[in-house]
Amino acid sequence: MILVNGVANAMIQPSDRGLSYGDGVFRTLLLRDALNGNWRRQYAKLASDCARLRIACPDATLFEQDFAQLGSDAGVIKLIVTRGAGQRGYMPPELTSPTRIVSAAPLPVYPPQCARDGVAVRVCGLRLSRQPMLAGIKHLNRLENVLARSEWQDPDIMEGLLLDDTDHVIGGTMTNLFAVRGNVLHTPDLSNSGIAGVTRERIMGYAANLGLAVSVGQLTLNDLYASDEVMLCNSIIGIWQIRELERKKWLNGRYTALLRTLLETIDD
DSSP states (O other): OEEETTEETOOOOTTBHHHHHOOEEEEEEEHHHHSSTHHHHHHHHHHHHHHHTTOOOOOHHHHHHHHHHHOTTOOEEEEEEEOOBOOSSSSOOSSOOOEEEEEEEOOOOOOTHHHHHOEEEEEEEEEEOOOTTTTBOOBSOOHHHHHHHTTOOOTTEEEEEEEETTSOEEEESSOEEEEEETTEEEEEOOSSSSBOOHHHHHHHHHGGGGTOEEEEEOOOHHHHHTOSEEEEEETTTEEEEEEEETTEEOOOOSHHHHHHHHHHHOOO
16 A cells, blocks of 8 residues: 555655655654554654755654554555655755655565574675765665665675775665674764664664674774674664675674564564
8 A cells, every 4th residue: 555645546746856856755664663662763763854854744643644544464664755746946945745655565575594594795886975964864865775786686695785985884785784893883884875774773772781882983894804793784674694795704693683682572
C-alpha cells in the first residue's frame, strides 16, 4: 500500500519538488519500530532532516494515522516528505504544502548466515562527495548510492563500502559502520558526507552498556583491517559483522551479538 497525504494509491503531482529535484527527505524502518518507542527516534530524525532543508515536517500524529491503515502484515515502511508541488525553477516557493508519502513493503529476505556468521563486503570504486550542508541528512538524492550499488552483481557480496575523495571510510551503500579496537567503538565522522542513521545513534548510546568508549573520527581501510571487529547496521538488517573485506578475514567477535540483543530488546 502507498499513501499520499493519507490517501491510498493517490497520485503524486508531476510538479512535486521531490520528483523534480530530490527536494525532500525519507526514512526507512520496520513496522514494529513505527509502533513502539523507537518511533520517537525515527520521527525526531525525520523532523531534524526536514528542518535542515527548511521543509515543514508533518506532525507525528499524521504518520501514526497512516500506520494504522497499513495493517499488521507490513514489514518495511518508508516515509517520504517532500517540499511539495511548486513552479519550475530551483528557487523554493515561499509557501508550500509538504507532501507526505508512506509506503509498506514485505521484509527483504536475507540468508540467516548474514546475522549468524557475518558477511562478505567489497570496497566501491565510487568516491562520495563532501558537502557539509547535506551531510548526515537522508535526503532524496541518493544517486551516489545507486551508482555504487551497481558496481557488483555477485550475490555473495552483501554490501559495498563507500569512501570519500580523501579515501576515508564513510559507511556502506545502505549501512552505517562501526569498528572495535580494544575497548573503543569507532565510527566514521559524518560531518562532510554520509547518512546519520537511527540505528547508528542507538548503538552509540548502548556502547557504555558493554564497557565500550565511543570515538567518532576519520577511519581508513587500514584502520578497519587493524580492528578486532567491524560491523554494519541499519534499521532493517539490525547489525551484521563483516566477515571478509578484500584481503582481510575476521572470526566471529563478541560485540556484534551483544549489540544485536540490545537493539532487539531495548524499546527507546
